Amino acid sequence: MRFRAATLWIMAGLLLTAPGLPPHARPVMHTVVIEGTRFEPETLGIRSGDIVVWVNKDPFPHTVTAQAGEFDSKNIAPGKSWKYVARKRGVFPYICTLHPTMKATLRVE
Template sequence: MAMSRAGVSEAAGTTYQIVIEQMRFNPPVLTVHRGDRVVWVNKDMFPHTATGMSKAFDSREIAPNASWSYVARQTGSYPYMCTLHATMRGTLIVQ
């Protein structure tokens, strides 16, 4: 019996990495597509957050040597910051 392809989700998206190091998000601006996964990796010696200013996402505290991932579902431009260090800012663009 043949299986229907209806309802099958799109192929898994690409995974991108943002490194948190020296009090910065690197890269500071990242463009991805819907369905892509973004992983923030904290290489600093203290916790950080990746918190969307529009509340689209919130990592809560990412411990040193830990990571947090988010799958982009909605298109748009999402400025974000570290709520523990307000000068740390980045932008996630979802196409």
């Protein structure tokens, strides 16, 4: 009886301390701030499955539009944000269609 109880505790301990999924297997959330008519950071590297949130801190709208069409936020109003789950791997240059000089790159590995 004593032995069985001890065994159960050991097994419970092993379960609790068992390593979880490797870090890259869990989606990570990244933030790109849009402020001063710029994307910050201008280049962001993430893993496939990660989530990117663009937050518009300017007092006017912006868009997050991939130049090859993979993603397009349409207008993000001042103070609002847009979320994208990046499943497709690759290098995606994007712009703001309202201010085409605003350029940035999303890298998905």
